[in-house]
Amino acid sequence: MNWQSIRAIVRKDIRDAIVSFRIVAILVMPLAMTGLYGFVFRDAVPTLRLVVYDPSGSLTSRALGAVPGLEVVVAPDAASVETLTDERAAQIGLILSPGFDRALREGRDPPMTIVVNRAQLGSETVAQTVLMAIQMQTPRSLGVDLTRRDINEPAQSAALLTSGSVGFKGAFAIMSMVLLLATLGMFMVPVSIVEEKETRTLDAIMVAPVSYADLTAAKAITGLLYALLMSAVVLLVNQAFVGANVAVMAAVLGVGSLAVVMLGLFLGSLFNSTQSLSVWSSFAMIPFLGPIVLGFLPNAPLQNIMPLLPSYHLVQGLRLAIEPGTDLSPLGGHLLVLAITALVLMLGVLWLLRRREA
Helix, strand or coil: CCCCHHHHHHHHHHHHHHCHHHHHHHHHHHHHHHHHHHHHHHHEEEEEEEECCCCCCCCHHHHCCCCCCEEEEEEEHHHHHHHHHCCCCCCEEECCCHHHHHHCCCCCCCCEEEEEECCCHHHHHHHHHHHHHHCCCCCCCCCCHHHHHHEECCCCCHHHHHHCHHHHHHHHHHHHHHHHHHHHHHHHHHHHHHHHHCCCCHHHHCCCCCCCHHHHHHHHHHHHHHHHHHHHHHHHHCCCCCCCCHHHHHHHHHHHHHHHHHHHHHHHHHHHHHHHHHHHHHHHHHCHHHHHHHCCCCCCCCCCCCCHHHHHHHHHHHHHHCCCCCCCCCHHHHHHHHHHHHHHHHHCCCCCCHHHHC
16 A cells, blocks of 8 residues: 555545535534533433332331432332333332331341333432442341342343433433434545545546555545544543443444445445435435434334344444443444444445446
8 A cells, every 4th residue: 555645645635624614514513413412411311210019118218209300109019019110111119028127127138129120211220229228227238138020121222222321311422423423424425535526536646656445545544533533522522431431432433433434435436426425325324323213212113123234233332332331242243243344345445446447
């Protein structure tokens, strides 16, 4: 590769991005939406609801009833707790044994059952609140005979908002980053090639000692710079770095951005006019954003085909990075899919560019 030529093309594309209002607008739009979401939903929290069966009226249930933002629903009997937890869309159902407080004071381990509604956002948070309320009453480690039952396991494609502790802020950070990368890959990156085809500057570039591999590398580097810079801004605006696994975040954004940039280069190599590009890029946006749309709809249809889309693996990789304490074992598979996607698209770009000479 001719690195001097690559640097020259990168500098040229960056200058074009700065002086072109349309390209700047494409970049600013997702950032403006991110700022708007961050403002509108800065205080948005889910409704936290707890179903309790407590025949003794223990201090634990009274303490939980005093927690701000936590609604306590009293169950008539132990058998109805699981049903009410499901019907009332509560995060947690709690069954306390008779004489619960006395047993704690005497150092015995009173039975307690927690029913965790996994389909509800914030279920793990409420569960931790319950355990903290109990821990405050005993110097021993927890001090209860705890039984946990999980109900309504969330579908994997709906895990964006319903799994663990990603929350609204994390979900909107993921949504904003994917929207940004989609805009970059579907419009900005391909436009940089198509406009050069229309103005014939691409032919002028290829007259110089520049290979198609050099051109592809230069366009990919420029696109990666845009993607990583804008993603960092989105993360800062949403404060998504707090509690996130930075190493996982960097890996997912690096490989995911490369796949998206290669998709943009493929589209740019495929079409010869901005009008055709705009039409077909709009169609391509629909499946790309599918995992985001379905991520806000628990038990959504088409969930079984979402793993066929590379953007699904980008969303899940970002979720693994943002959700603290999550199992990282699926990360390798998500990164592998994104890397293979980038490689296949790169080969497609080189084939399409070389075909222009035929």
